[in-house]
Amino acid sequence: MKLKQPNDFSNGTNKIVDITGPFRDYLMDFEILKLNAGDTYTNDQPLERAYLIIYGGIQVTFNGQTETMYRENYYDHNPVTLQLAPNTSVDITCTTDNTEIAIFKTENPDMTHNVLRRAEDTVVEERGKGFMNEAGTRITRTIIDKSIDPLSNLMLGEDMHYPGKWAGFPSHHHEQPEIYFYKFHPVNKKGFGLLKLGDDAVLLEENDTVLIPPNMDHPQVAAPGYAMYFIFAIRHLEGNPYIKPTFVEEHLWVEQPDAKLWPDH
Template sequence: MIIQGDSSPFPFGYTSIVKMNDDKTRKAGMNFGILVLKKGEVMNGSGEKSGKKERVCVLLSGEACFSWRDQSVNVGRTSIWTQKPWCLHVPSGESMSIRALSDRAEVAVLTAFNDRVFEPHFYGGGEVKSEERGKGILNDTSERIVRTIFDYKSAPHSNLVIGETITFPGRWSSYPPHSHMQPEIYHYRFTPDNGFGLAAVGEKAYKVYNNDTLVITDNMTHPQAAAPGYAMYYLWAIRHLPQEPYLEPKDDPSHTWMLEKDAKIWPNR
């Protein structure tokens, strides 16, 4: 399902978007929202009171000081399009804080049930894997950048997989169409910000805009497309299922022919 946002910037404070206790989004099994802080403003957190939940905080824009235990780091991000993310990941009950160092600091916040005890970790720089996918196939029509912040291999103690995708103008991503039984959230941004894209989920298609959020469940395929002239970003979060962690997507077999080495794509060039 699509949760339509306001294309204008998020207001200061916390905007809740996906909620575990909302019948419309409970299948996601995640809480997701956008936190916006003014310069000098601090968000303190020590875990949610309703159950044990791990917490992920991804800096989207601005400058901020992330603190946990006896550590703190000052980081900034001026562009989600050209710069890798910074991300703090903490277990249930772990105290942490975020203080804005710029006039406006915007952070995506995700939580999911997890009673495991693990060391907090701050991801960034070379630790975030960035790949160009789709280059050299399908006349580059599905070329995109995929940044994996952490996954089951790098963080088996987590119940989440977190990353970002940059879809170039007029191109496709999450393509060829794939699916996985684990639920997923996509949160969109566009440049220019009046842009749009298309999200197909199973047999339904949605027109997506800046600040929209998509909840994907029930093992549905979910290919994406950016309109020509507009680049599309989405933050993605996948929740592992009990005894069924997300390891890799399952391509729709009716479309895997295009990945063959000598696949004939029209026009033939």
């Protein structure tokens, strides 16, 4: 299901998915926080929370420490993310105009630690290189998964998706619910992509959110001329966490290994 953002985000908190609302089966809160220099924000909810800077700068105070977080843009720079345990109070003061932060929250009574995950902590992979005539080449940035943080209930990351290229293809699915959030570069609101969600084709445009139901295939492609960026957030299920496939495992889904889809060895 696509949740269309009809206008630019308002200053302050823009709620998109409510963990107690009509999409509660996705087990996550998702909102976009827009701030200008001097704006403040405070939160101490009893949820695991991840504050991912899309672009801009903030000063954060949590658990007795104060840190600066800055990201010039999402297409050239790795993400900076503050991950907080339930009930940890955070105070944010914005340091640059037009700052945008993606916030994901979920229940997690077992998490007790707080981590500032800097750009250099991101696991960066060039996926798709050498396969399918480079049709699926993309940059994947993993911020949190079970190998990085075994106690987190979130898998969180980004794809920076070359123009005309595919992601999630060959088609794949998983049992855990997932949220995608999209942007396009250059930012002139003319870029778009397409997502195959089950039997439906979903048009993807600037600031769209898509909810991926469990066990539904979801390959996607960027239109030529525009790089497609998306944040992916997966909620691990109790006793059934999502385990990211390796690069080789991802391409073992191809059923015709003799069709020149494989790299030279």
